[in-house]
Amino acid sequence: MEQELFTAQDLEELQRRGISLEEATQQVEDIRQGFPYLEILASASLEDGIISNEPSQEERYMSLWERYLERKDASVYKMVPASGAASRMFKMLFSFLDADYSEPRTEAERRFFDELHHFAFYELLNEACLRNHWKSIPKLLAQGDYKAVVETLLLPKGLGYGSKPKGLLLFHRYDKVERTALEEHFVEGALYARDSLGQVHLHFTISPEHQRDFESLVARVKDCYEEHYSVRYLVSFSQQEPATDTLALTPEGGLFRREDGSLLFRPGGHGSLIRNLNALDADIVFIKNIDNVVLDLYKGPTVMYKKYLGGVLVAIRDQVFGYLRQLDKGKVSHSQLEEMSAFMRDAFGIRLPEVLDDESLAPWLREKLNRPIRVCGMVRNEGEPGGGPFVIRETDGSSSLQILESSQINMADEGQRQFFEAGQYFNPVDLVCSLRDWQGKPFDLERYVNPKTAFIAHKSQVGRELLALERPGLWNGAMHDWNTAFVEVPLETFNPVKEVNDLLRPEHQA
Incomplete structure (x- = not known):
């Protein structure tokens, strides 16, 4: 079937892009067959799945983050997906x-x-x-x-x-200067991601055609911000790899070909950036969209809750690492296993499959605990488009916390649709991630992607309809098998610029 599907010229193109024949064939099958819906058990809420923002705990968590930054082995990046054009x-x-x-x-x-x-x-x-x-x-x-x-x-x-990409557009005006969206991330980075050496690691994922413009802007403004904030910026860029592009099919299920007979490849969506994240030599990474920035006057809550989320991550991770050390020594008592199970439920929304005895529970917990961790800020749903937090059922009968888009939910099922409509929280792409295990070794993040959470998008090319494969989203299925904690954060930390008139909101006006 594989040889019948692809021509010799197709195989050469696949090889040039770094896409294996097996991967290309799987993409065709996936588009033809579609993907299963995930089963929602509940909309995440303060009662089930979302950690409440307790003012009494704010100082504690912020202090935990500040102490982490003071460590000599602290390794923090601020990663900003910035490839999208402003069209x-x-x-x-x-x-x-x-x-x-x-x-x-x-x-x-x-x-x-x-x-x-x-x-x-x-x-x-x-x-x-x-x-x-x-x-x-x-x-x-x-x-x-x-x-x-x-x-x-x-x-x-x-x-x-x-x-042009949003990162290069002038977003804000100050007394004597205007700032681009990219420059606002420079400022943010200095305020919550500066390590003990005074370094701020900023990583932007961009399109190849815009790299020169980004580099030019950074060269023009970097010294000024370094002097003003007494930091040293280490700025890096990466691009979405051609090997993450996906094939397109016709509505009838055949390979979509251009007029010259060549295959049409399309960008695989932001889920492809899991490779870019995987390549960062970092312990902890903040992820935030390029357009979610505000004037300095309004940065207080943003900076405070970034430190807060960082502190929550450090606290949760310390507990996870402690449990893994216990499990590694062996001879864990029944009460200790119960404590770990309760922690998994309370921190990550993970409930055990039916019944596991102590002998099988210990390795199950060890495997579940030894994973990348992400702490996701969640804001009250004000009708913004995008994903929301849910508790879902896993294939082994356990549960987990996931960020789902509407396309991943079976809206024809009344019960599932009600869970979707009952959602009180929204994902503003406000993540802080732990990428190393308890022994300091980096995880291979591509091992934790759920390939069955991709989806099919209906698009067109020069007036012809096509079916496009979107890879599991970066903060959706690409992080499906991570340990996930949802934390309530104030709506004032979410100020995206989705359309030009959003720049007229008070948060973007001096």
Whole structure:
């Protein structure tokens, strides 16, 4: 079947990309057969699965994090997925350019133009308008040439913001300077990820076509932030590997081919970044999206709860490592096994499969405890799109905590849909991860991916429909077999910029 499926030219292309024939064949089968839904046992809540944010514990956990940073062996990275283009952020403006009217009509369009002068990129845009049209923004708007302003903002002949990544866009304006989203992560890193040597490790995952621009920006601003915060930044970049791209199929299940007969490969989604995370020589890694940043005035809660989550991770990990040392010595008592089982339930939402006797429980606990750990901040659900926290049933009869997207849930099942609709919390991509075991050895993170949590997306290419394989999401199925703790954090720590007018919210305005 494999030889019938792929031509000699296909096999050469697979080899160039580093994709094995076995992997490619499996992708085809997965798209054709689809993936099973996960069985939800409960929506995670403060009563079941989410650790409450207790003000009385804040100082303790923050102190634990500060003490970890003082250790000589502390190894902390701040990883920021930053490859996505800002095209979705400007969807409203692209629609305006294509519209058959020339002046703003929708509420969003009117707000954009009415408050254009409040955006951090205003002065830069005005300079571009003067270069391109010999007129300032006020003059262009006065003569009703709204689309000229938008074209100058979005298209390559102007600022090219419509195709640039969010990290390179000016997000915030201060008294005498404007900052990009990337620069705000520089500031954050200095405030909660500085080690005992004064070093801040920042890692950005980017697209290859933008690497030079990112490197140029870092070279331009790095010294200034190092001097201001008395730190040394160690900045690194990585790209999504071609070997993580996935095949596309036609709606009928055949290989999707371009006009020249070659196979169509598509990026496998953010789940492909598990390889990038795996390559970091780090003990603890914070993961946060590029667009979830705020002005310095509002950074207090963000920094406080990053330290808080870091402290929760350190506390949980210390307990896990202690249990693993006990188990490694052998001769663990029944009461000690019960204590470990209760800890697994309370910290990670892991309930034992039916009945295990002490002889089989000890190795089961050891295998379950000796895994990567992630602590995920969870905010109250305010209707934002994205994944939520759930308690699910595992194939061995145990349970675990998982972040699920709606596509992973059987909405045709009334009970499962009710669990989804009852969800009170939302995943803001606010993670702190422990990547080494109790002996200091790095985990192979690719061992803990659940391949059955990928999903099929319906896309199109030059007007032709196709089925695309999305790999298990980085904080979804790519971390399925990690030990996971959910911790409540305030909504004020979540301030994403999903569309351009979000930059007009108070958290982004001086």
